[in-house]
Amino acid sequence: MTRLKSAFLALLALMPLLLPVAAVAQDPAADAQSAAVPNPINDANQRVNKARDQLAALRRQVEEARSSEAKLAELKQHVEQVGRGALDASVSTRQRFNEIKARQDELGPVPAEGQPAESEIIKEERARLSDERAAINAVIGNAEALSIEATQLANQITEMRRTLFTETLFERTRVSPEVFEEAVAAGADEGTDLHRTVGGWFRFVWNFKRESLLAAVSLSLVVGLLLYSIGHRVAGPLIQRNKQIEKPHYITRLMVAFWSITIPTLAVGAFAFACYSLLYSFNVLRPDITPMVSSLLGVSVGLYFVSALTRAVLAPKRPAWRLVSVSNRGAQRLERSIFAMALANALDYFLGAVSVALGSAVVLTVAKSMIASIVIGLILIWISFIRPMLRAGDDPASEGRPWPRALTMVLMLTGFGLIALTMIGYVGLARFIATQIVVTGAILVTMYIGILSGRAIGTQGAFAQTYLGQRMAERYQLNEVVLDQAGLAASLGIYLIVVLLGLPGILLQWGFQIGDIESWAYRIFTEIRIGSISISIVGIVAGLLLFVVGLVVTRWFQRWLDGTIMVRSHVDPGVRNSVRTAVGYAGVGLAGLIGISAAGINLSSLALVAGALSLGIGFGLQNIVSNFVSGLILLAERPFKVGDWVVAGTTEGFVKRISVRATEIETFQRQTIIVPNSVLINGQVGNWTHRNKLGRIEIPVSVFSGNDPRRVTEILLDVALQQAVLRNPEPSVTFMNFSAATLDFEVRAFVADVLLAGTVKTEMRAAILERLREEGIALAGPAAPTVPVTMDPESARLLSAMIENAKAGLVVPTEAPRKPAPKPVEEGADETG
CATH class of the missing domain: 2.30.30.60 (SH3 type barrels.)
Structure with missing residues (x-):
């Protein structure tokens, strides 16, 4: 025991010596913990410096890529990302800036001279906050300056691309026999290189990567067929033309034409994209083969699109489904001519990609574009001589008429113009115009068909006439109003599909890159500035979705609270309604605030609108x-x-x-x-x-004055006690008034449910009437029956005698005395004498 006591005392003595050691041991941990705490200012400063270095590197790359339009488009996208990153870095310091500002407002201004001095702790804190705020301002200034530099560099890249595009279009090429001789020689060399390159690659792939090649092609076919089967199942009647329909409606023809172009083309495009992606992912493609394969897949999708478009619009073998009034022979010639132009343009594009991939001479690419432009020009001239037009009501099998004179002149001038531009050396401009005629023209025609389809579907009662509308009405038992609403929704959906599919295709044909479209889409969906107000479509959609979710949750909570909690608690219906209404307004308000916050709308910017609204409320909205x-x-x-x-x-x-x-x-x-x-x-x-449903009823009763009032009171009270009225308070009868003719009473009684007062009063009136008739007491009033009079026998005999005497004194003559008839006067006699 003594040893334990001594050891314990020794341990107590050593404790002060161990405390510094523990403190020293904790210092590294504390330093590590403090180092682990993120500093938003240092982090933002590092991000801004990194963005500055990236922008400098991009500026050097832009100078090196002046002649590459695709590279410049890619660099522009990187520059815009750097600018956005710099702004994001400055935004990350906003929360700390607001905290510092709030703390400085709490500390207040520095004491003036003559006022008590601040403590050292407050002075140090004030200085630290000022330094930190200055550092944040410096970071924000650097970020904004860097963002401005990025915007200027992006604008410079745009100007360089515009200049390069203009120079490429209007660059004049020397056209001479020597050029064609060089092109023929270069073409022979390119053919040899192509055979050697493609043959060697294919032999290598077939021997060593056969499984990868077959797997990529098979999976691509599965993707394309799956997409086509889904589209066929969802909109099968809108893809294939029904042979049993002899005269399809115009709306049906438009819908079939649009979807028979869109869905199969999307399926073919999905196959091409999946095939290229899988071949690239499986390392089947070499760098020199990749551009050739991608261009081959692209032109294949383009050719299928043009072919589907011509079949949908012209329908050479099915005149009833034709969208334009042309003859059968004219439809066949137009289909072949348009496909020939598309094929010439596709071959030019593909062979140009092959020349670039193999590093062939530029003169060969120029010669190919010259031939393609001349061929397309000749086809346009040939189309101007076709006679496809029909009058209204003509048989499609009959001979057609020429084009309108204006359209004929446009076709001929365009064809000769392409040939003339090519012959004088503007091959780039001629090739650009030819491509726009074929590809952009096809896209515009498809968009026009889609817009017509959407407009036709959106008209009142049109959707119900389509095959899809009839199927929906039969299957889901929909009325005309719902079908019209479905048609309007389908119309808006078709417009959206037309814009999303057609507009990017046109922009790509006019020299824009995918990066440009992505950048514009990002700006449109993330930030639209109107003055000082910034609107985000993505934010608005997210806000609307959150508001809808909040609204649905509120309605569900209302039903659950009312139908589960308050019903089981036997809450009064009025209280239930009040609680349900209050919960509804609170939920809608909260959902609205969440939606507005998610949409990124700054409510402080609406202060002016709120002030004007308050003024309007003060004058015009008082009643509301x-x-x-x-x-x-x-x-x-x-x-x-x-x-x-x-x-x-x-x-x-x-x-x-x-x-x-x-x-x-x-x-x-x-x-x-x-x-x-x-x-x-x-x-x-x-x-x-x-407060309750207790109520009093009053029933007035009037009898003739000859009755005994006390007896009447007893009868009425007895009848009231036998009805469905309360005994406490008990019923009562009040003698209200009397006159020479009537005695007026009122029966008063209380009922437990005033809503049943009408039934109780009806039953009581019927019982009172029956009881009074049993007692021989007649009611007073104009509709009352004959009143019996009660008198003593002596008075009765006296009254009878008086009646008999009165009857006896009456004399009624049986025949009236006749007067003598006047004598007749003779003719000629004097009446006076």
């Missing part, structure tokens, strides 16, 4: 605001609730709904009356069922 506030008061104080029987002025009925603007009252005739809440708050409102 008054009704709104009155509705909130009604929901809070609850002078009446849903289901109450109320009387407001001349309106009497049951409360069906209480909103923040007005209250719905349903009268006994089932008429719904909307009463503004301010009228209910400011006016007198009677409520029969405010």
Whole structure:
């Protein structure tokens, strides 16, 4: 025991010596922890410096890539990313900047002379905050300057690309027999190189990478067939023309034409893209083979697209499905001519890619473009001599008429113009125009068909006439209104598909790169500036989605709260309605705030609008605001609730709904009356069922004055006690008034449910009438029966004698005395004498 005590005392003595060692041991950990805490200012500064170095490197690369349009487009995209990264770095310091500003506002201004000095701790903190704020301002300034430099470099690249495009188009090439001789020699060399390069690559792939090649092609076919089968299953009748329909509707023809172009072309495009991607991923392609394979797949998709377009519009073998009024022979010639132009343009593009990949002489590429442009020009001239036009009602098998004179001149001038530009040396411009005629023309025609289809589908009642509309109506039992709404949605969807598929294709044909389209799409969907206001389509869509989700959750919570919690708790219907309404408004408001925040809309920028709105409320929206506030008061104080029987002025009925603007009252005739809440708050409102449903009924009864009033009172009270009325308070009968003819009474009784007062009063009136008839007591009034009079026998004999005497004194003659007839006067006699 003594040893333990000594050891314990020795340990206590050593504790002060061990504390510094522990502190020293903790210092590295503390330093490591402090070093692990991220410093937003240092991080943002490092990001800005890194972006500055990247921008300098990109500037050097731009100078080296002046002659490559594709490289310049790629560099521009990188420059814009560097600029956005610099701005993001400055934005990352905004939270710390706001914290510093808030802390400086808490500290207040520096004490003036004569005021008590600050403590050293506050002075150090104030200086540290000022230095940190200055550092953040420096980072923000550097980031903004770097962003401006990136924007200037991007604009410089755009100007360089524009200049390069113009120089390429208007560069004049020497056209002479020597050029063609050089081109023939270069073509022979290129053919040899092509055979050697492609043959060697294919032998190597077949011997050593056969499985990869077959797997890539097979998987690509699966992708294309899967996409086509999905499209065929979803819109099968819109792809194939039904032979059983002799005279299809114009809308049906448009829809079939558009989707028979779009869906198969997308399937072929998916196959080509998957094939190229898989071959590249499986290392089947060599660097010199890659551009040739990609161009071959691209021109194949283009040729299929043009072929599908001509078949859809001209329908050479099915005149009933033709979109234009041309003859059968004219449709066949136009289809062949258009496909020939597309084939010439595709071969020019593919052979040009082969020449670039093999490093052939430039003169060979020029010669190929010259031949393609001349061929396309000759085909245009040939098309101008075709006679395809038909009059309205003509048989498609008949001979057609020439083109309109203006269209013929345009075709001939365009064809001769291409040939003339090629012969004088502007091969680049001629090739560009020829490509736009074939490819851009095909895209524009497809877009036009799509727009016509969308417009036709969007007209009232048109969707119900289509095959898809009829199938939907039969399967889902849809009425005309729903079908019209579905047609409008389909119309908007077709417009969106036309824009998303057609516009990028046209931009690519006019010299823009995919990076340009991606950059524009990024700007459109992420930031649209209108003055000082920045709008993001992605943010708006996200905000709308969050608002819809919040709205759905609110409605679900309302139903759950009302149908599960409050029903089981036997909450009063009026309270349930008030709670449900309050939850609905709170949920919608919260969902709106979340949606606005997600959309990135700064509410502080709407302060001016809010001020103007407040002014408008003060003048023009007084009644609306008054009704709104009155509705909130009604929901809070609850002078009446849903289901109450109320009387407001001349309106009497049951409360069906209480909103923040007005209250719905349903009268006994089932008429719904909307009463503004301010009228209910400011006016007198009677409520029969405010605290309970107890009510009093009054039934007036009038009898002739010859009856005994006490006996009548006893009878009425006995009848009232036998009805469905309360015993406490008990019923009563009041002798209201009397006159020479009537005695007036009123039966008063209380019922447990005032809503049943009508039934109780009906039963009580019927019982009173039956009882009074049994007692021989007649009711008073004009419709009352003959009144029996009660008198003593002596008075009765006296009254009978008086009646008999009165009857005896009456004499009624049986025959009236006749007067003597006047004597007749003779003719000629004197009447006077």
